[in-house]
Amino acid sequence: xxxxxxxxxxDPNTRWILLGCMLxxxxxxxxxxxxxxRRESLLGDTLAHAALPGVCIAFMLNEVKSASLFLLxxxxxxxxxxxxxxxxxxWTKIKxxxxxxxxxxxxxxxxxxxxxxxxxxxxxxQSGLDKYLFGQAAAMVTSDVYILMGVSVLLIVxxxxxxxxxxxxxxxxxxxxxIGLPVGILEHxxxxxxxxxxxxxxxxxxxxxxAALLITPAAAARYWTDRLPVMLAFAGLFGxxxxxxxxxxxxxGEGIPTGPVTVLVATLLFVLxxxxxxxxxxxxxxxRHRNLKSTYAQSAERSALNAAEGGTPK
Amino acid sequence: xxxFWIILTAILVAxxxxxxxxxxxxxxxxxxxxxxxxxxxxGIAIAFLMSGTRDSMWMLLGATAFGLLxxxxxxxxxxxxxxxxxxxxxxxxxxxAVGVLIISLNAQHIDxxxxxxxxxxxxxxxxxxxxxxxxxxxxxxxxxxxxxxxVILLLFGLFYKQFKICAFDPxxxxxxxxxxxxxxxxxxxxxxxxxxxxxESVGAILVVGMLIIPAATAYLLTHRLGIMxxxxxxxxxxxxxxxxxxxxxxxxxxxxxxxxxAGILFIFALVLAPKNGLIARLARRRxxxxxx
Numbered sequence: 394x395x396x397x398x399x400x401x402x403x404d405p406n407t408r409w410i411l412l413g414c415m416l417x418x419x420x421x422x423x424x425x426x427x428x429x430x431r432r433e434s435l436l437g438d439t440l441a442h443a444a445l446p447g448v449c450i451a452f453m454l455n456e457v458k459s460a461s462l463f464l465l466x467x468x469x470x471x472x473x474x475x476x477x478x479x480x481x482x483x484w485t486k487i488k489x490x491x492x493x494x495x496x497x498x499x500x501x502x503x504x505x506x507x508x509x510x511x512x513x514x515x516x517x518x519q520s521g522l523d524k525y526l527f528g529q530a531a532a533m534v535t536s537d538v539y540i541l542m543g544v545s546v547l548l549i550v551x552x553x554x555x556x557x558x559x560x561x562x563x564x565x566x567x568x569x570x571x572i573g574l575p576v577g578i579l580e581h582x583x584x585x586x587x588x589x590x591x592x593x594x595x596x597x598x599x600x601x602x603x604a605a606l607l608i609t610p611a612a613a614a615r616y617w618t619d620r621l622p623v624m625l626a627f628a629g630l631f632g633x634x635x636x637x638x639x640x641x642x643x644x645x646g647e648g649i650p651t652g653p654v655t656v657l658v659a660t661l662l663f664v665l666x667x668x669x670x671x672x673x674x675x676x677x678x679x680x681r682h683r684n685l686k687s688t689y690a691q692s693a694e695r696s697a698l699n700a701a702e703g704g705t706p707k
Numbered sequence: 708x709x710x711f712w713i714i715l716t717a718i719l720v721a722x723x724x725x726x727x728x729x730x731x732x733x734x735x736x737x738x739x740x741x742x743x744x745x746x747x748x749x750g751i752a753i754a755f756l757m758s759g760t761r762d763s764m765w766m767l768l769g770a771t772a773f774g775l776l777x778x779x780x781x782x783x784x785x786x787x788x789x790x791x792x793x794x795x796x797x798x799x800x801x802x803x804a805v806g807v808l809i810i811s812l813n814a815q816h817i818d819x820x821x822x823x824x825x826x827x828x829x830x831x832x833x834x835x836x837x838x839x840x841x842x843x844x845x846x847x848x849x850x851x852x853x854x855x856x857x858v859i860l861l862l863f864g865l866f867y868k869q870f871k872i873c874a875f876d877p878x879x880x881x882x883x884x885x886x887x888x889x890x891x892x893x894x895x896x897x898x899x900x901x902x903x904x905x906x907e908s909v910g911a912i913l914v915v916g917m918l919i920i921p922a923a924t925a926y927l928l929t930h931r932l933g934i935m936x937x938x939x940x941x942x943x944x945x946x947x948x949x950x951x952x953x954x955x956x957x958x959x960x961x962x963x964x965x966x967x968x969a970g971i972l973f974i975f976a977l978v979l980a981p982k983n984g985l986i987a988r989l990a991r992r993r994x995x996x997x998x999x
Contacts, residue, residue, distance in 0.1 A: 434792040435738055442912075484985060485977065490792075491737040491923050495973060498916035502966025505912065509960035601745060602807075605800035612793045648811045653804035660801040667787070675787070 401641055406535070413538040413545075414597055414636035414655070418606060420548035421590040422632025423625050425607030426614065427552075428587055430563040430621075434611075435490070436475070436584075438604035439497045440591040443474030445504025445600065449511060460537040460596060464544070467592035468585075474500055475584050537596060544593040551586055552625070559583060560621055598639070598652030605656040606632065613663040616670035635659035712833040712846050714951050717965060719852035720905045721917050721943030723859055727898050728922030729936050733874040734894075738792075739781065740918040742799035743895065744902040744911045746777040748806030751906060756813060767851065767903055774899020775892060777802060851904035859897050866890070871932055909962050916966035917943055924969070924976045927983055942972050 401407050428434055447470025451462045474496050481492035533541070552559065561569040562579050570576045587607070594603040614627035639655025668675045731740045750773030751766055758765040777798055784794035833846050863870060872880040873890045880887050902914050925938035950965030957964065978985050 429790075429793055432790055432792055434790075434796045438741075438796065481977070484988075485927060485983060487732075487923055487926060488735050488737075490735055491732050491919060494737040494741055494915065494919035495923055495970070497741070498912060498919060498966050499970030499973070501912050502916055502963045502970060505963030506954075506957065506959040506967055509963065510957060513958050601803055602800050604796050605804070608793050608796035609800065612789060612797055646812075650807060650811050653808040653811075656800050656804040657808065660797065660804070663797060667784075673788075 397645075398641075401644060407640075407644055409535060409538045410533055411637055411640045413533070413541040414640040414651070415633045416542050416545035416549075416636075417590075417594060417597055418610070418632030418634070418636025418639075418655070418659075419629045420545035420632075421594055421606040422610035422614070422628035422630075423552045424548050424583075424586050424590045425611040425632070426621075426625050426628045427559050427563050427583055428607060429611035429615065431583075434608040435493060435604065436478075437587065437591055437607040438601075439474055439478065439493045440471040440588050441595055441600045441603045442497045442504075443470050443500035444592055444595055445501055446470050446507055447473075447504075449504055449507035452511065453507070460533075460540050463596075464540065464589075464592050467595065468588055470500065471588035471592060472585065475588070533596065541593055541597065544589055548586055548590055549629075551582075555579070555582070556622075563621075597636070598655050602652045602656045605659055606636075609656070609659040609663050610635065613659070613666040616666040616673045631659065631662045635662065709833045710951075712849060713961065714948060716846065716848050716852060716909070717947035717951060717961070718944050719849065719856055720901075720909050720913060721921070721947040721965070722940050723852065723856045723901045723905075724914060724917035725921040725925075725939040725943035726859055726863065726936055727894070727901060728918040728920075729925065729932070729939050730870060730874050730894055731898070731918060732922045732926055733932075737919050737923075738795055739778065739895070740898055740902075741915045742781065742795050743774045743777050743898050744906070744914045744918070746799045746802035746806075747771075747774050747899060747902050747906060748803055749773055749809060750806075751903065752806050752809040752813075756809070767900065770903035770906070771896060771899045773802065774902060775896055777899075778892065778895040848904070852901075855897075855900050855904045858900065862893060862897065866893075870894070874932075913962035913966055916969055917946075920966070920969040920973050921946065924973045927973075927976045927980045942969065946972060 401411060425434075425437070428436060444467035447466035447468070448463045449466075450470075451466030452458065455462055477496045478489070478492050481487055481495065482489045485492075487495075558569070558574060558579050561572075561574060562576055562583070566576055566580075569579075590607065591603050594606050598606060610628045610631035611624075613631050614624045617627050618624050635655050635658040638658045639651050642654045642658075643649045643651040666674065669677075671677050728737075728740070731737050747770040750770030754766040754769030757769075780798045781791075781794050784798065785791050789797075869880070869885050869890055872883065872885060873887055877887050880890075898918070902911070905914050921939045921942035922935070924942045925935045928938055929935050946965050946969035950968040951961055953968065954961040954964035976984070981987060
């Protein structure tokens, strides 16, 4: 165990990947908390799938694989997808969940057509494009890790700087508008930050699972507290823990993929929070219920006794 | 002959999904369909490991069970107080992660390609045939999808009224004495069965696309459930056929082309729908302005 940890730290490449994944988990946990509170968790899933055509176009234009270009492509495609979702919800009677589903599958379908077109045209350098989509942190090179870390730091700094504004538009957008905050701009800023988190996360955990980086740590953190700063800290911690253990465990064997391990660690943390968190957790709820029951039984017994003795019940 | 089998498979997927999709859209559960179609992966992987073959019956049972488990978990989390979008997201990503992990750890025992899981390879359908007593009975996927479609038609034929009331007004359905929960799980079981039987051949993305897009297109065009189902199936079948032809011309993924065609049909409906379309609305607004 100790040897394994030491070997993780001594290999510079692994160390960087570990740090990158940890920061990524931290950043997306923090941003995910806001989307969680705004009940837009599944937007992450939509953004991740919608990134595919963006990544393909970025590749077709430049014929090289570069993480920063992919990030840009994913960012633009994500913004387009969000605009489509809000257009469909505004102009038709279709609800937001269905419009997310439509945009998600349509973008992904178009992306698949482009991807297969690239693969069949066989330009040689296209191999690895699908690796990017399924996420394999171990396949990242140092420059990818730098980008990942830069993006994560950007997310965390933005969340700290805009903390008060984001807090207001998450809990009470009407009030925020009332006191004169530019709610539209702030909402779009948050969406762009979410898109950035998703676009960066795809490379580490893959298209399908990147939504979990945003949702699961935030949902787990919600069980521990009612205060937003504490929740952000917990979500960041859970995210960082899952990212780091995902990257660390996947070095154990050749065939262990980073993404699923990261997501499963996050899910484990969520289940632990669901069961054992003080106050909102399952066990403490049961305990409280039982205490309440026995207190009530005692007081009922007392008043019954009083009544039997002819006294006035208190 | 090859083309015939591929188009037939696509049409079967499209019809099965389009019918179910109408009810998902009406019950606002479009993304539960998405979740199920991803979460059946561990079921497929485990059935693969246990039976050691591509024996479809086991796969169908195992994965359908996982589909229902997904629905059950989502509902348990929701009743425990977690908001619905987060519970969907947590459950399906966790189950999908389990599936990917099982497949990658047993890569030498399972000949399931992870790329196929998402994108599907419908072009291989005709090669994977089912033999019964030495006779070649045609592609296996066609049989599985045919059976699924038959089950769907049978159940909706028998209980159309009940499903309709549950979709529009669950409270009234309870008051009428309809076992709403049973019908809910029946619907979800059918979605899982469809997801499983089309998973390997056409991929998760085509299933989700066909579940949501044709039904949403039909939803824009009519107010009557019967007509909506008919239109939805029509949109699904047209996208399947046109999508196949386009994929042939472009030499690109068949599933991707089918979903793209369905999306384009949706955009047409969005712009041109007689009552709710953008153009009709603009015209109405203009004429209203003139009256004023």
